[in-house]
Amino acid sequence: MAFGSGKMDQSLFANWDRLASKLDELLAPAKPSLIHGDLWGGNYLFDSSGKAALIDPAVYYGHPEMDLAFSKMFGGFSGDFYEGYESVAPLEPGFSERAPIYNLYPLLVHVNLFGGHYTSQAAQLLKKY
DSSP states (O other), rough: OTTTTTTTTTGHHHHHHHHHHHHHHHHHOOEEEEEEESSSSOOOOOOETTEEEEEEEEOOOEOOOHHHHHHHHTTOOHHHHHHHHHSOOOTTHHHHHHHHHTTTHHHHHHHHHTTHHHHHHHHHHHHOO
């Protein structure tokens, strides 16, 4: 859609193809997990007792690293959050290198909805690979 609407340059197709051909070697294999699907700082709040609660789920089965990658797309959570996550479900080495790839889809959604700086972010990500 981004290419068809003119929000992204057609010349990035080569970068897209190059990334697609490397996905098997770049992404860590994992059993699909039920994930929140829209995990960012705007989708949590505290209840009257002070406990954190997640809201606005877009639940699906996906790679367990996807939620963590998306959580960092808009600034992320506290270090305690990520330490707590890792204490329950340790990440495979190289997560920080894989996170931008997991964020390509939500970036392209934002390109199609809003354009602007999301377009340049997605283009930079595609050029990296």
